[in-house]
Amino acid sequence: MLMYSIAGLNPIFHWVKDHRVHHKYSETDGDPHNAKRGFFFSHVGWIMVKRHPEYLRRQREVDLSDITADPVVMFNKKYARELFYIFCIAIPVAVPVIFWSETLLHAILTQCFTRYVLILNFIWSVNSVAHLWGDRPYNRAINPRDNTLVSLVTGGEGSHNYHHTFPWDYKASEFPYSRLNLTSLFIRGFSQIGWAYDLREPSPTLVQEVIHKIGDKSNVPSLIR
Template sequence: MEDEQENLQNVRVKREVVWQNVLLFIYLHMSALYGIFLMFLYAKYATVVFTFMLIIFSTLSVTLGCHRLWAHQAYKANYFMKLFFIVGHTLTSQGCVYDWVLDHRIHHRYHGTDIDPYNYKKGFLYAQITGKLFTPHPENERIKRKICMSDIEEESLVMWQKTLYWIIWPIVNIFLPLNFIMEYFNESFLVAIFVAGFLRITISLHYAWLIHSATILWGLDPLDKRSTDTNLIFVVNKSLWPQYHYLVPWDYQVGEYGNYGDGFCNGALRVFAALGWIYNLRTVNSNGIRRALYESTKTGKPVMQCILQEEKNVLYDEMITNMYKYSRI
């Protein structure tokens, strides 16, 4: 696979601009700007709070559901949590979960090559938004057939959403939230559609897109000695955790936005685990990583194989026990 990635990196292809996507994104962002205007001058406080609650709901569903649960199998979840994530992901208007997972697995497998639809080597704007304005790589369809999706095809809720997506989408994104706001908050249709509609979707999309571009903002490039030479260090805390995610993508503790072990998303996972809604959270501790690196160096085995041997399934009740024990010392 490494030889294939190298070949793909060296082959430059011409990709055409998809003008309907350009016009759609212009319309979406202009509508979101008008939504900001309405939010500050005309929207009721309840509408604003409800809108941002939906944004948090949809963002969690992408980061914890699509990304960690389905794309990387970082833990297991019960039916309620899967349904929760399915509904929240539909709110982001990113298409179905199946396609999101397939796209993300291509991104990981061909990370940093031309076939990666979010190639970080082309800059933040390309990874965040402009890459979506071009036709896919000519090898995209062939590559899709090579990606194993059998685990996702066994998920009945995911396949149900895939089949009925264009029936579910208008109900979840338009009819339910807008009718709720106009009925219970006595909000005008104009404010509802532009604030709880266009503005919410635009913000949710940009949060979700950061999953593929965050490594540029929060990550350090170990092969580039000038990677710290950026004004971003005054705004964000840059580290190697994003790069660690591409080595051990199934570790549930890695944050999408540059952190490890803490942050809102990891905290939410631990709360869900404490409630019994998710379980078998996969991780590997620092000593396990050290042993794996030593084993790989000594035996010549692939690093990933050695890390998998050191993997530990850490259940949240064990973490709670340890936290309680240390708090009494």
């Protein structure tokens, strides 16, 4: 939750709600960042305009009981503004000033503008770039793509065709060590000390079956051909 606050995004509660609606109604008017409306809309335009009536209808149907029962998520929702200013603005600006004798102006420019703007655009690229350009080795019938560039800037979140085909896989990728999948390594590391648990993933047999039935086999990674 604290690392999420550093990124300066909307509260976890709202992110989870949007993500669940996105998966259930992907590439339709119910999708909050519908990529069929173009790159700009799916990248940043969707947070600059009023939500589509279909999304508003669908988001009311999403079950969020598990999220509302999570005290950490609800703490984040209640104090989102304070957490944003402390962990996304104040601490990143203070650290270089205090420990590296950086000027306040340079600290503000690098942390509030360069770092924060880059982080937002890297995260948004999953909704836009990974829905418009790349390969579809697992399911050629859906729009989400596997995009190596997106993986590089997000720590492994670019295997988006895989993620939409097997959304329950905690790795969001078939291969936990390829495409710089640092996110999976982070989760797996905490699973070793019991802080992450009940990790779900499809069997290799199921992945192979799906690839041969609906995947674009010309784009299947060489390790699984």
